[in-house]
Amino acid sequence: MQAIDETTASQDRRAPVSIIYEWLTTVDHKKIGLMYIAFALFFLLVGGVEALLIRIQLMVPNNHFLSPQVFNRLFTMHGTTMVFFAGMPILFGFGNYLVPLMIGARDMAFPKLNAFSFWISAFGGILLYFSYFGGSGLYAAGTAPDVGWFAYAPLTSKVFSPGHSTDYWSLSLFLSGIGSIGTALNIVTTILCMRCKGMTMTRLPLLPWLYLVTSGLVFVAVGPLSAAQIMLTLDRYLGAHFFDTQAGGSAVLWMHFFWIFGHPEVYILVLPAFAFANEIIPVFSRKAMFGYPAMVAASVAIGFVSLSVWAHHMFTVGMGPAGNTFFVFATMVISVPTGIKIFNWLATIWGGKISFAVPMLFCIGFLFQFLVAGLTGIMLSAAPFNWQLNNSYFVVAHFHYVLVGAILFALFGAFYYWYPKVTGKLMNETLGKWHFWLMVVGFHLTFDFMHIPGILGMPRRIYTYEANRGWQGWNMIVGVGGVIQAVAILCFVYNLISSYRHGEDAGTDPWDAWTLEWATQSPPPSYNFAIEPTVASRRPLWDLKHPEDPDSDYE
């Protein structure tokens, strides 16, 4: 204990250069996790600013705040940034930080690969934004990609997309893909090969379980994306014809390839959010998770089914009745395991001694908003309905309901929940509540009302519109909601920084939780656990605190 204090003290006195050097060269899973999170938060802010600019442009009809070209670049960069450089890295960051701690390991299975994966993903993000300078020159604010985040062919061919902006797009995705596969490989290997004594797969906490499923999806979904990027790059550099419709190539094949990746990708993003809820909800309801085996089975089922539904993004390309019917059914089947999960969360809360601390508030928000998002998803999966609303703002509202309403909310919950572990300080509750309520109000103003212009026929990616369409009032509300969310996020960022300086001391286990990460100091020492733990149940810390009534007696 004393030795540890001495090392931390001497670290504080070190020159900043050597501290920076240490971070840049670290292979410690906790530091890499934090770098992932910092990198992703930065891109979250960048993507957020892009979103605000888009909404300001659409707030009033006939607006010329942005030029059409800049607008195209903004929504492309916004989507790409949020999915690849905010969403995935932040979830991998949490995974990196938490998985070894929760399974009682000292590090990841391949620490060097871990650092490599992080840096190559980070480089991908930098490369994407470098396109602003490197595309085809610096003038007119550069040439960021403007082909949309799904980059449909033949828009990406040399003819329609001259210069190099699309190359930057596809190379940066390729690099981040390598990073994602590396991290996923590491997470799977860590979970399967590094568990502490006694942690059988049936005692594995749900968070590692879900990261296992997520990583499985990364292998089978990101591979195809990388393959498609190779093909696109061959088309653009070597004159190949994969997606060149003039030479018999097929634009629909690109759609298939993209969505074979794209749909599982949304589950790659949402499963970690489930994972956070799985850890937070039981602790703040003071009850063990209801239906652990069903939770695991449902997650695995979601993983498998999500691989067979990609073409529900393509009902309008003319797949014919047989294809459409198959993908309608496959999509609707997803709601069964999803429903099981929602039921289990509710059953865990039911009759519990609920404490409405900030992490729990965010999880409750997550639950309801995810439910609504699932419902609009099922609506969209009905082909006739989809024909009406495909590529309208209704779709945009649906997926933002998941991405913001579910994923971002669960993520905020996770921040408040694990911040004390990472820093040793609690986050400020009052500011946290402000953050939560502003976020709820802003979110619902934005995304509830966004469904309506969609139903009224407003297409997505429209640059501006006439005043007589009946869309402007709704767009005004949506824009205002966006601004409120921005304020909420500023609250959060302020809280992150100020709590680090002035926050209350957290101790090792501020929430009286049950999983192993709370068994070590906050922040954890570089070797995580002084003695490698041994577990005998799913809630090792419960067993420790209640020797008279341990869980292990019931297993």
Added chain:
Amino acid sequence: MSTPVSGVPINQSEIEWRLPYRGTIGMGCLILAESAVFIIFVVAYVYYLGKSLNGPTPSQVLELPILGTICLLSSSVTAHLAVSALRKGNLRSCTANLAGTVLLGLIFLCTTAREWYHLIHDEHLTIKTNLFGTTYYALVGLHATHVVIGLVLLFTAFVFALAGRVKEEHLEKLDVLSIYWHFVDAVWVVVFLVVYVLGR
């Protein structure tokens, strides 16, 4: 501040606790991801069969690469023999089999190179010519890239073995390498069937 409670002390006397070797699991994951990549390229090849707007067609220019295939498949056997030799502690046989694997792999690469030379110079088929050229070079080229990577690794292992640095404790590592090599071979079987048998 409460004291840290590292090492949850639960009475569980020496339970048997064995976990899989991390190299094997890691390689399994890599193979899963790589399979997904190859499937996409194979699908593209099959999807564009016969859709080229101009010649040449596969049946006009492709010949069955019998020699290369035999060499590559037997190199899987030698790779396997190298691992089992090491398991038995027979270092000389291990080294010899590694050398054989590298050699057979090199012969395979040469046959591919010869085929490409023939296609480009005599048949004027490049990646630009038509959809067949595009998908053919992409798929076969992707496979050849994997062969090259595998050969570099195998050659490194061979050099270490020659220098007497390979010991029995490296068995698991060599095994992981051989798994990768078997995977590359298995992919070739698919490529062979799709490109040279079905495609013609």
